[in-house]
Amino acid sequence: MLISSTDNTNEDGVDILANNLDSEPMLELFVFETFELISQLENIILNNEEANSIGIQINEVFRIVHTIKGSAAMMNFNSIVSLSHSLEDVFYHIRENQPENVDYSTLVDVVLRSLDFLKNEVNAIQIGSNLDNDVSIIVQEINEFLSLLKNENGLQKPKAVSTDFNMQKNNEVPEVTGENHFKALIFFEDGCEMENIRAFTLMHNLEKVANVISYCPKDIIEDQETIEIIRSNGFEIQFRTDLCIDNVKTLLSNTLFMKDIKLETISPIKNKHSSEENDNTGRDNNQITVKQSMISVNISKLDILMDLVGELVIMQDMVIQNPELEGLALNSFNKASRQLQKVTNEIQDAVMSIRMVPLSATFQRMHRIVRDMGKKLDKDVKLEFIGEETEVDKNIIEHLSDPLIHLVRNAVDHGIESPEEREKKGKSRSGKITLEARNEGGDVWIIVRDDGKGLDRENILQKAKKQGLLKKPENELTDREIYSYIFLPGFSTKKEVDEFSGRGVGMDVVNKNIEEVGGTVRVDSSMEIGTTITIKIPLTLAIIDGMKVRVGKSIYVIPITSIKESFKAQESTVIKDEANKSEMMMIRGDCCPILRLHEFFKVQPDTTNLEEGIIIVVENESRVMCLFADELMGEQQVVVKAMPGYIKKVNGISGCAVMGSGDISLIMDVSRLLNIS
Amino acid sequence: MAEIPEESLQLVEDTQKGKFLTFSVGKEMYAIEIKFVTEIIGIQPITEVPELPEYIKGIINLRGKIIPVMDVRIRFIKKPVEYNDRTCVIVIEVKDISIGLIVDNVSEVLSIADVDIVPPPDMNKEAENKYIKAIGKVGKEVKLILDCERLINNNDAQAISKIA
Numbered sequence: 134m135l136i137s138s139t140d141n142t143n144e145d146g147v148d149i150l151a152n153n154l155d156s157e158p159m160l161e162l163f164v165f166e167t168f169e170l171i172s173q174l175e176n177i178i179l180n181n182e183e184a185n186s187i188g189i190q191i192n193e194v195f196r197i198v199h200t201i202k203g204s205a206a207m208m209n210f211n212s213i214v215s216l217s218h219s220l221e222d223v224f225y226h227i228r229e230n231q232p233e234n235v236d237y238s239t240l241v242d243v244v245l246r247s248l249d250f251l252k253n254e255v256n257a258i259q260i261g262s263n264l265d266n267d268v269s270i271i272v273q274e275i276n277e278f279l280s281l282l283k284n285e286n287g288l289q290k291p292k293a294v295s296t297d298f299n300m301q302k303n304n305e306v307p308e309v310t311g312e313n314h315f316k317a318l319i320f321f322e323d324g325c326e327m328e329n330i331r332a333f334t335l336m337h338n339l340e341k342v343a344n345v346i347s348y349c350p351k352d353i354i355e356d357q358e359t360i361e362i363i364r365s366n367g368f369e370i371q372f373r374t375d376l377c378i379d380n381v382k383t384l385l386s387n388t389l390f391m392k393d394i395k396l397e398t399i400s401p402i403k404n405k406h407s408s409e410e411n412d413n414t415g416r417d418n419n420q421i422t423v424k425q426s427m428i429s430v431n432i433s434k435l436d437i438l439m440d441l442v443g444e445l446v447i448m449q450d451m452v453i454q455n456p457e458l459e460g461l462a463l464n465s466f467n468k469a470s471r472q473l474q475k476v477t478n479e480i481q482d483a484v485m486s487i488r489m490v491p492l493s494a495t496f497q498r499m500h501r502i503v504r505d506m507g508k509k510l511d512k513d514v515k516l517e518f519i520g521e522e523t524e525v526d527k528n529i530i531e532h533l534s535d536p537l538i539h540l541v542r543n544a545v546d547h548g549i550e551s552p553e554e555r556e557k558k559g560k561s562r563s564g565k566i567t568l569e570a571r572n573e574g575g576d577v578w579i580i581v582r583d584d585g586k587g588l589d590r591e592n593i594l595q596k597a598k599k600q601g602l603l604k605k606p607e608n609e610l611t612d613r614e615i616y617s618y619i620f621l622p623g624f625s626t627k628k629e630v631d632e633f634s635g636r637g638v639g640m641d642v643v644n645k646n647i648e649e650v651g652g653t654v655r656v657d658s659s660m661e662i663g664t665t666i667t668i669k670i671p672l673t674l675a676i677i678d679g680m681k682v683r684v685g686k687s688i689y690v691i692p693i694t695s696i697k698e699s700f701k702a703q704e705s706t707v708i709k710d711e712a713n714k715s716e717m718m719m720i721r722g723d724c725c726p727i728l729r730l731h732e733f734f735k736v737q738p739d740t741t742n743l744e745e746g747i748i749i750v751v752e753n754e755s756r757v758m759c760l761f762a763d764e765l766m767g768e769q770q771v772v773v774k775a776m777p778g779y780i781k782k783v784n785g786i787s788g789c790a791v792m793g794s795g796d797i798s799l800i801m802d803v804s805r806l807l808n809i810s
Numbered sequence: 811m812a813e814i815p816e817e818s819l820q821l822v823e824d825t826q827k828g829k830f831l832t833f834s835v836g837k838e839m840y841a842i843e844i845k846f847v848t849e850i851i852g853i854q855p856i857t858e859v860p861e862l863p864e865y866i867k868g869i870i871n872l873r874g875k876i877i878p879v880m881d882v883r884i885r886f887i888k889k890p891v892e893y894n895d896r897t898c899v900i901v902i903e904v905k906d907i908s909i910g911l912i913v914d915n916v917s918e919v920l921s922i923a924d925v926d927i928v929p930p931p932d933m934n935k936e937a938e939n940k941y942i943k944a945i946g947k948v949g950k951e952v953k954l955i956l957d958c959e960r961l962i963n964n965n966d967a968q969a970i971s972k973i974a
Contacts, residue, residue: 443874447874687857687858733860736858774876776869776876777878777907777908777909779878779907779909780878783859783860783861783862786859789857789869789876791871791874791876795871796855796871797857797870797871797876799857799859
């Protein structure tokens, strides 16, 4: 949950918000919170689709819709208010009257469409464009659905019932808990408008920490006349809470547009029945404590913190490896510096862990895609998650969601067959897509697996041949090499372009996005059993363990994880291919190409004699290569910095790192090096 | 809060207007508008980066920020010289791109009135000419006013990005 401090918002707050969008913290908060709520609601709705009823989660749904409405009203976004209001009507009807035959899938459709509308609106708010979408169409749709629902169940209840749900709610919780009993009389600032909604928001906030016993005037949401009452008499609210009077006072005085508050204590009696709370309240309370221990921080602040930690690591090296210390006997200095190193490492880990976000939110979004596509294509697809709690750096997550969407869409569209076809093949009618995430060393593996028809090896091969992509004789290509053609731009085995695929863009996007964060994609497939796509990405991009190698005057950093071994070469093991001017080396029976770094980077080396320098064997996936450099300079943790924008991308270089001496080294991009050769 | 009233912003603009930083490369004196200049530093150890045009000498570490450096001499197709303690790097920022310019030496900040600034002569098609925005007259001397945006956003730079 967000901690909002809004005490310095002035009277024209709302107007400023509406006009000056990017700089206003309240608005940022609103956008963030509303997005959260929308996705929460979407998940609840989708998760319950199978059960065909919302069941006990109706209260949660109701709460979410209501919160959206309340905060939108506060920010003056009328289209959102009216839409969420009609949604609320529907859920209210379901909760109160519990109609027996609800067409759940229509309900889901309607709700999802409204949520899409809300998303668009909030997006528009975020980028500061005008909210000119017409809300009335969708509102009408919801109302039609509602009246249909009412008619079908013969429960045309008069509206009077719906107005006093607040009272009912209070009656539901006769066992009020909390040590202290307070009565508060609240006055809002003159001319702040919508006093009733503000009062309701206040009460809603209060409900998180207290049990509201009664309030006056009643029916604040439904009855517009209460505005006048609140204006003249104030808003009176009685509640019990465990908080002491000071806490309550600060809490309440944080309310927007609060002019005056009178808070009095009513007979502080010990409540011995607090243990008798019903299960529901207990669960609610638990949830609340979890939420309140969270704080949301702007990502740019974290980036700054990350940069500072990077600087700290560099500075620490500057001090500890200072050349002036060389040759001195420094026992206590060494001891202290080791401790310093330990602490900085811990700080580094802590900062990293702040930036780590579980993948579950990204995975959850796929539910919607699978559902929508399944409906359109008439396919029955189940989505399963494994290890969605795996955490990945925030920056990487942003690059992951697009590729995942494409992969899941492909799996539904190309992979999974129609139910009839599946039955013919002796498979279960519904297909299954599994999203799996797990940690593997310094990497995170994300696996998208389907049990569909698998990739058509021949088809891909033919298509690749037609486009002139084959570089090797056909019979030398491994399955994996053939499958990797699907990642090339413009490559699609589909004959016609439709709504979902066929232009051959998707897989290219996957590859580009994953490469950008230093990851790799691998495809495995077998006919009629399914396709598995494995994405391997580094846990974090910011700090890596590197090996420094020197070529002439330049120092390069190779990520430790890609180094297999290093040794002095013997002339006898080197094979020269005079025709191609390439060199190879036999290592324990395997033949690896040699890349002379001084030739590749065009720098002046100390030596060109293979026996005098050093050979570093690097690998990624299945490919292995020998790099030839002058010497190894030792291992070091380096802070990865991007190359300046002006230079853009350089072949074989993934970024640069500032060394302890203040010099810059270039970090080699091993997977790219392997692909070049 | 970094809220600067509008008048003072205007003031900053005003104090920078008509001011130029002058420096020499070879025999010529050049000038750039002061608003582009971030700072001036001595020559620093430069890390070479492969695949770049000759005039981009590499990258330097400016207090944790990594910026590319351009040798103006080579850019203007003059003979390269060894760097010495007079050699300076002028760090400029144009359109959010920071870049260091390696020049022979920096001389002073000058005010050149608008009336003393004339467009460059249209007589030749020398490569050098395309980076000269105007010519400033100061006393009997002439300063060549550089077009920073062209210096950075030119076809060559785009060509680099295409290679990569």
